[in-house]
Amino acid sequence: MQCNVPLNHKFDQGNLMKLFQKSSSISSKLPSIKNPISNHGLKCFQSRLEHVSTSQPEHNYKPNTTLGAQLDAFYRFTRPHTVIGTIIGITSVSLLPIQTMADLSPTFFIGILKGLLPALLMNICVVGLNQLYDIQIDKVNKPDLPLARGDFSVEFGSAIVATFSILSLAKGLAFKSPPVLSAVVIWFLLGSAYSVDLPFLRWKKYPLLAAACILCVRALVINIAFFVHIQKYVLGRPIMFTKASIFGTTFMSFFVAVIALFKDIPDVDGDRHYGIQSFSVQLGQERIFWLCISMLLMAYGSAVVIGVSSQYPLNMMVTVFGHCMLASILWLRARGVDLKNNAALASFYMFIWNLFYAEYFLIPFVR
Structure with missing residues (x-):
């Protein structure tokens, strides 16, 4: 049963709640009046009050404009867990073409930086773009984000996104690596299609398209584009995918699919309220939770089988034991x-993201 209790937002919500609490206490002292307000009705009204209070902006909130506070807001704006994932992922993938210690030259490390810088700039651009179009949803699901809380204005957030997108594309062109440039262009296009609320876009409203966007960037673009960047445009070798690169791309496709599914599980309240039909909204949190766990366990089991087939004892031990x-x-x-x-x-x-980071430390041992 839904609780459709209309509220006049001009009323003080705290006073309304106190009024209901008093009515309940008074009714309990009058034995001649039985259940003037049903428990279900009271819970529905209280739930509605709490939802409105969390989804409405705090008009009296004054953002802290000190340098430390603004840096903290920018840190939250970048969604640091995604930034860490990008750094670890690209670094791990860049190690896969290495054949001898001689490959670990200054040219190699400069090549990694030339891949990392445009990617990190685009990462921040895309997560910022999503926040610009999700302000109302984030007031329910992620109220600590700077745009939802009011630490940043929409204009300032838009300026960050525009600046970082231009810098990322400019660096991709300047570094003269087609795989890196292609990666950031695809990242920008898919990030825009995922978030921007225009006809035929806003793909996050459609579960399969939303998952496809995340999987394409995190599993395919990062694992393939930056491998090719290092192998051909840094080390100067012909493109040849190794066992580790094929394993990493396949394994991370499973893992990123789990992240794409799981990220909506804690957000069902805001998603349902604003019409985002995620799999968690449609099928329920518990079912999607255990589906994600099953997918990860299957992926880990497959990794163990591949590890056992390794011809190198140390690599086999690390791969099997680690997974x-x-x-x-x-x-x-x-x-x-x-x-x-x-x-x-x-x-x-966030624990799943920690597992995601850990996997990138194991992938180079698959030989």
């Missing part, structure tokens, strides 16, 4: 998650 350990930690942690607690689900989502 068994990650799978065990995942299973033990998943069993203790309160699926009715969005804060616990959000914490577990």
